Amino acid sequence: MATWGDILLTSQNVIGEIPGKTRPDDVFMISAHLDSTSRSDTPANDPAPGADDNASGAAAVLMAADILSQYDWDCTLRFALWTGEENGVIGSKAYVRDMVDAGDSVAGVLNLDMLAWNTPGSAPDMDLHARETVTGSVEIAQIFVDVVDLYDLDLTPEIIPDGTNRSDHYRFWQYQMPAILAIEDYWGEPNDFNPDYHTSQDLLGNYDLDYYEDMVKAAVGTYAHLADCLIPPEIPTYTYRVINTYPHDPDAFTQGLVYEAPGYLYEGTGMYQASALRKVKLASGSVVQERILNDQPGENYFGEGVTTWEDEIMQLTWKARTGFVYDKTSFAELGQFAYPTEGWGLTHDGEHLIMSDGTATLHFLDPDTFAEVRSITVTDNDGPVVRLNELEYIQGEIYANVWQTNRIARIDPVTGRVVGWIDLAGLKPEGARNVLNGIAYDAAGDRLFVTGKYWPKLFEIELVPPGQDNAIHLPLITVNNQQLAIDSQR
Numbered sequence: 001m002a003t004w005g006d007i008l009l010t011s012q013n014v015i016g017e018i019p020g021k022t023r024p025d026d027v028f029m030i031s032a033h034l035d036s037t038s039r040s041d042t043p044a045n046d047p048a049p050g051a052d053d054n055a056s057g058a059a060a061v062l063m064a065a066d067i068l069s070q071y072d073w074d075c076t077l078r079f080a081l082w083t084g085e086e087n088g089v090i091g092s093k094a095y096v097r098d099m100v101d102a103g104d105s106v107a108g109v110l111n112l113d114m115l116a117w118n119t120p121g122s123a124p125d126m127d128l129h130a131r132e133t134v135t136g137s138v139e140i141a142q143i144f145v146d147v148v149d150l151y152d153l154d155l156t157p158e159i160i161p162d163g164t165n166r167s168d169h170y171r172f173w174q175y176q177m178p179a180i181l182a183i184e185d186y187w188g189e190p191n192d193f194n195p196d197y198h199t200s201q202d203l204l205g206n207y208d209l210d211y212y213e214d215m216v217k218a219a220v221g222t223y224a225h226l227a228d229c230l231i232p233p234e235i236p237t238y239t240y241r242v243i244n245t246y247p248h249d250p251d252a253f254t255q256g257l258v259y260e261a262p263g264y265l266y267e268g269t270g271m272y273q274a275s276a277l278r279k280v281k282l283a284s285g286s287v288v289q290e291r292i293l294n295d296q297p298g299e300n301y302f303g304e305g306v307t308t309w310e311d312e313i314m315q316l317t318w319k320a321r322t323g324f325v326y327d328k329t330s331f332a333e334l335g336q337f338a339y340p341t342e343g344w345g346l347t348h349d350g351e352h353l354i355m356s357d358g359t360a361t362l363h364f365l366d367p368d369t370f371a372e373v374r375s376i377t378v379t380d381n382d383g384p385v386v387r388l389n390e391l392e393y394i395q396g397e398i399y400a401n402v403w404q405t406n407r408i409a410r411i412d413p414v415t416g417r418v419v420g421w422i423d424l425a426g427l428k429p430e431g432a433r434n435v436l437n438g439i440a441y442d443a444a445g446d447r448l449f450v451t452g453k454y455w456p457k458l459f460e461i462e463l464v465p466p467g468q469d470n471a472i473h474l475p476l477i478t479v480n481n482q483q484l485a486i487d488s489q490r
């Protein structure tokens with residue numbers, strides 16, 4: 001509690017913080033006012049309960065504190081619930097004045113006030129009040145806009161560069177500290193002003209909770225990105241347990257793998273003059289159908305990743321920047337498509353094709369036009385993860401072989417962050433000529449299959465969480481952090 005006094009009244013602000021581990025003097029704040037009031041024309045015995053103004057903002061601050069307290073931060077995160085806002089923004093005024101008198105400052109403030117009103121059926125508009133003359137203020141508003149876009153939230157934010165002073169962010173502007181106000185569509189003409197503002201009808205049941213949920217998500221995301229000092233949590237590493245072993249063609253340079261019920265795999269193979277699309281019987285490893293990629297005079301394609309889409313199969317090529325579309329039943333060629341990068345791995349999430357190109361970038365493509373819709377950069381705690389190869393979309397994550405390693409990355413398809421590693425060291429069969437590559441998933445049976453280029457076996461594996469490791473495997477061999485035995489051919 002931080003007690004303050006004014007000519008009008010004395011009260012207490014509620015302040016909490018997560019101290020920074022290495023930069024505790026770099027302070028970022030998220031705040032909302034805690035008090036409510038009734039309009040002057042409202043009877044004294046008919047007070048405003050304040051669900052929108054401003055329990056909505058105060059609850060969002062508490063949710064931010066609950067979520068972000070689960071992590072470690074280099075800088076200090078401070079959470080403030082102001083009193084006296086309805087009496088002239090005097091609680092935050094006293095706090096900022098005392099802070100400045102003590103020689104302190106804050107690096108950025110996100111103030112939340114009235115987040116829950118949206119007229120039913122109307123556009124999900126909202127306002128971001130910034131001040132151009134305060135360095136960094138408009139930049140915070142832009143972070144909010146970027147977060148809404150990044151996480152695909154159903155909000156339409158508008159940055160107001162010379163915004164209102166009618167909330168607690170204003171007290172920070174007075175001392176040239178960067179701050180913004182995030183609020184429902186409150187400003188300008190036309191607006192969607194809450195008709196129950198400062199009345200006894202300011203009740204939870206009157207509000208659009210889907211709109212409010214996205215407002216809270218945007219606020220928490222903005223605050224985390226504004227601070228930008230998260231100490232990354234350790235990424236869990238899973239090992240494996242072999243459930244079943246199946247035969248696999250030791251002459252197949254596996255580049256793409258897809259499970260097809262009941263009991264088949266589609267496999268794309270590589271190498272110049274040896275690339276193909278195959279349908280393979282899982283139990284026996286026998287090829288029951290095949291299309292040679294270079295079946296026309298003069299063609300010299302190096303086959304890469306494959307995926308299915310409805311009644312079609314798509315197959316990439318490595319350097320030709322050409323993909324092929326086949327009928328899934330007959331393997332007849334239906335068309336071709338182009339892309340501006342190398343082609344490595346291919347999968348889909350039910351909405352978009354997802355393609356790797358050997359870098360840390362994954363490209364999301366429209367499955368009808370093959371135009372790029374968006375892309376993500378895949379990162380772990382050490383930075384970008386390059387050489388992403390064969391892909392499979394499994395239960396909301398992208399699984400990616402990392403070329404020339406025994407690891408599979410589990411990737412968040414929104415942020416690109418690696419959320420888990422799978423260490424398959426020791427799985428490579430004795431005498432196998434090349435590296436791990438090939439992931440397939442049987443969604444109905446919840447079965448995960450992996451293999452490698454020229455491997456004589458294909459494995460059904462079960463992932464073993466950290467701390468439950470009873471698989472037999474060997475660590476990666478490295479010298480000065482460089483993996484050995486880099487093959488010249490992919």
